[in-house]
Every structure is written in structure tokens, then in C-alpha cells.
Amino acid sequence: MYRLIVEGDGQSGPMGVKSVCTWLNARGILTRKLCRWGIGPLHDILTRPLYAGTYQFNRRDSKTRQRNPTSEIVEAPAPAIVSQELYQAVQDTLRSRRPSEASPPEVTGPVLLTGLAVCGRCGGGMTMATGTSSTGKVYRYYKCSPQMRIGEKACRGMNIGMAKLDALVTTALEQRLLTTERLQEILSELAARRQARVGPAQVRMQAPADAMTDAGTRLKRLYSSIEDGIADGADPTLKQRLDKLRTDRDQARAALERLREQIREPVAMASERVATFASEMRARLREGEVPFRKAYIRAVVDRVEVQPDEIRIAGWRDVLERAVANGLAAATGVRSSVREWRTRHDSNV
Numbered sequence: 201m202y203r204l205i206v207e208g209d210g211q212s213g214p215m216g217v218k219s220v221c222t223w224l225n226a227r228g229i230l231t232r233k234l235c236r237w238g239i240g241p242l243h244d245i246l247t248r249p250l251y252a253g254t255y256q257f258n259r260r261d262s263k264t265r266q267r268n269p270t271s272e273i274v275e276a277p278a279p280a281i282v283s284q285e286l287y288q289a290v291q292d293t294l295r296s297r298r299p300s301e302a303s304p305p306e307v308t309g310p311v312l313l314t315g316l317a318v319c320g321r322c323g324g325g326m327t328m329a330t331g332t333s334s335t336g337k338v339y340r341y342y343k344c345s346p347q348m349r350i351g352e353k354a355c356r357g358m359n360i361g362m363a364k365l366d367a368l369v370t371t372a373l374e375q376r377l378l379t380t381e382r383l384q385e386i387l388s389e390l391a392a393r394r395q396a397r398v399g400p401a402q403v404r405m406q407a408p409a410d411a412m413t414d415a416g417t418r419l420k421r422l423y424s425s426i427e428d429g430i431a432d433g434a435d436p437t438l439k440q441r442l443d444k445l446r447t448d449r450d451q452a453r454a455a456l457e458r459l460r461e462q463i464r465e466p467v468a469m470a471s472e473r474v475a476t477f478a479s480e481m482r483a484r485l486r487e488g489e490v491p492f493r494k495a496y497i498r499a500v501v502d503r504v505e506v507q508p509d510e511i512r513i514a515g516w517r518d519v520l521e522r523a524v525a526n527g528l529a530a531a532t533g534v535r536s537s538v539r540e541w542r543t544r545h546d547s548n549v
Contacts, residue, residue: 201220201224201242201245201246202246202251202282202286202287202290203286204219204220204223205217205220205246205290205293205294206286206290206293209223214293216297217242217243217246217294218239220237220242221237221238221242224237224242225237243294246290246294247291247294249275249287250278251280251281251282251287252280252281252282252283252284252286252287252288253277253278253279253280253284254275254276254277254278255275255276255277255278256273256275257273257274257275257276258272258273258274259273270443271439271440271443272439274423274426274439274442275419275423275442275446276423276426276427277420277423311327311328311362311490312362312366312369312490312493312494312497313326313342313365313366313369313494313497313504314327314328314494315498316497316498316501316502316503316504317342317365317506318503318504318505318506319344319345319346319347319355319358319506320358320505320506320507320508320512321344321355321356321357321358321507322344322346322347322354322355324344324345324346324347324354324355325345326342326343326344326345326358326506327342327343327345327348328340328341328342328343328362329341329342329343329348329359339361340361340362340363341359341360341361341362342358342359342360342361342362342365342506343357343358343359344357344358344359358506358507358508360506365504365506365511368511369497369501369504369511369513370485370486370497372511372513373481373482373485373497373500373501373513374482374485377500377513378478378481378482378485378500379478380471380474380475380478383474383477383478383520383524384471384474386517386520387517387520387521387524389517390517390518390521404459405456405459405460408452408453408455408456408459409452409456411448411449411452412449412452412453412456415445415446415448415449415452416449418445419442419445419446419449422438422441422442422445426438461518473524474524477523477524481496481500484496485497499519499523500515500519500520500523501513501514501515502514502515502516502519503515
């Protein structure tokens with residue numbers, strides 16, 4: 201289940217929770233109660249830390265079944281079924297698909313550069329605006345959102361035709377980024393940069409590694425005290441101590457992961473893989489529905505800054521590396537919503 205969320209089944213890219221339910225049910229894989237899978241039970245499995253080696257006691261009130269505050273939850277080590285890395289990858293994936301993290305109109309809307317295009321004067325987002333000519337023809341263009349909402353006191357504003365900006369960005373990506381030579385150059389620069397950071401990062405890794413080990417040891421001692429009846433799990437002072445140690449451990453782990461990312465070995469990719477990715481990406485930028493073309497652009501572009509005399513396209517090298525390594529299926533992700541799905545107003549009123 202965890203691998204289907206992150207990697208897919210080999211024939212598709214990463215799946216959503218609903219797609220995994222469909223996949224399991226289609227193959228006759230039932231729950232332990234011999235029922236078909238639903239979104240709720242599957243999501244509970246995917247988000248429960250027990251499978252990564254951390255058992256949580258007192259998660260819910262025994263009478264009301266409401267989730268208890270974090271301070272009242274007691275954790276204990278348990279045999280891990282999935283690795284901590286895979287568990288965290290699933291949590292990051294699920295979090296990135298929340299509507300609160302990525303607005304559905306930005307991801308699935310009909311405007312190609314929504315959520316990417318920003319005004320070069322104020323840094324605000326650019327949104328679609330329309331105008332009508334004397335002949336009745338309707339024009340669509342990108343316009344500075346702060347200027348539209350607040351006026352020129354917020355920003356002088358930037359306007360550019362939608363078709364023009366879309367064409368400029370896709371052409372620049374096709375001709376200046378998505379070529380085999382340019383991609384190999386970027387990946388080589390990334391590998392050289394990581395190599396230069398290996399020494400300093402390894403030195404700095406010792407402190408968070410020691411802190412994580414120390415916090416983990418202290419937590420085990422407290423857990424053993426609770427299990428042996430030496431300490432009272434309901435003691436507020438003990439709960440505060442547990443919370444503090446868990447926070448220290450998680451902070452040290454996060455710092456260690458950031459340093460490991462800096463010296464992570466670059467993914468070895470043959471020139472054929474790079475060439476295939478470049479060719480297929482160029483085709484996807486021109487073909488298909490806007491939401492899917494947008495997904496491919498967002499896989500490699502972080503920001504399109506529109507200035508009076510130039511347009512800047514920015515992205516992250518390591519994100520591009522992962523896109524090349526994982527292929528197009530992984531780059532597009534999962535659509536989190538569909539526009540106008542309730543067209544007949546026949547449900548969910």
C-alpha cells in the first residue's frame with residue numbers, strides 16, 4: 201500500500217488513496233474482516249505510525265472516541281513493517297495533495313500558469329482577466345492580482361496576453377531546458393555541488409546524530425519505566441517530559457535529514473534516460489488537457505516571474521533530478537480534484 205502511494209504498481213505513476221482502494225479490490229485483496237477496502241480504513245493504515253515502528257497508546261478517548269491531545273498520547277517502540285523513510289515519504293505525499301496545501305484551482309484549473317506566474321513588480325500572483333474589443337472579440341490575459349483586488353496603490357501591475365505568455369514559457373522550456381545537453385549539464389553541476397558539500401556536511405552531522413540518539417535512549421528509559429510500573433503514565437510532569445524528548449528527537453532527525461540530503465549521492469542516469477525524458481516532456485507540454493500540461497510544467501518549474509522587459513523561469517535542480525529519475529508518471533502526481541464534477545446538482549447539496 202505504501203509503495204503504491206509513492207511509486208505506483210510499475211504500470212502507473214504514484215496513486216491516490218482512492219486508486220489504491222480500487223487496485224486492491226480489483227485483485228480480491230480484502231481487509232482482515234474480509235471486507236472490501238474503503239478510503240477511511242486505508243488512509244488510517246497509511247497515516248498510523250505503528251507500521252513504521254512507533255506504537256501510540258491512548259490516541260482516542262475510550263468513551264467519546266474523539267482524538268486525544270498530543271500531550272496525552274504515550275508512544276512506545278514496536279516492530280517496524282515499513283521503513284521510516286518510506287513512511288515519511290507517504291506522509292509528505294499525502295500532505296502535498298491536501299487542498300489546503302495546493303489549491304485545486306491552481307492544480308486542475310483551465311489556466312496553464314496559475315500558481316506559477318507572478319508579477320515582477322510586486323511579487324504577487326497573476327490571475328486570468330478578460331477584455332472585449334470593439335468587435336466583440338474576448339481577450340484573455342494574465343494580470344497582477346494585487347492590482348486587481350486593491351488597485352494601483354498595491355502595484356502598478358503587469359499585463360500580458362495569456363496565449364503569448366503560455367507560448368513564451370513552453371517554447372523556452374522546450375528549447376532551453378528540455379534538451380539532452382542542457383539536462384546533463386544541470387545534473388553534472390548538481391553532482392559537483394553536492395561533492396563540494398560532503399566534507400562540511402559530514403562534520404555538522406555528528407551533533408544532530410548524537411542528539412537524536414540521546415533523545416531516543418531517554419525515551420526508551422521512560423517507556424520502560426511506564427511499562428514496569430515505576431512511573432505513572434498519567435503524571436502531567438512525565439507527559440511534558442515525553443513531549444519535550446519527542447520534540448528534541450524529531451528536530452534532530454529533521455536536521456540530520458537535511459544534511460543527508462545535501463550530500464546525497466546523485467542518481468546515476470544513462471544518457472538514454474535523460475534523452476527520453478527530454479523528448480517526452482517536450483511532447484507533453486504541447487499535448488493534452490491544460491491540467492495535465494500544467495502538472496508537467498509544475499514538475500520542473502517553481503516560478504514564472506513576469507517583468508516589463510523579460511520573463512524569468514525558476515526551478516530547483518534537485519526537483520528536476522527527481523523528475524528525470526522517476527519518469528513522467530511520477531512527475532505528474534495525482535489530480536486532487538476535478539472542476540465542475542457536480543454538473544447536474546444531483547448530490548452533496
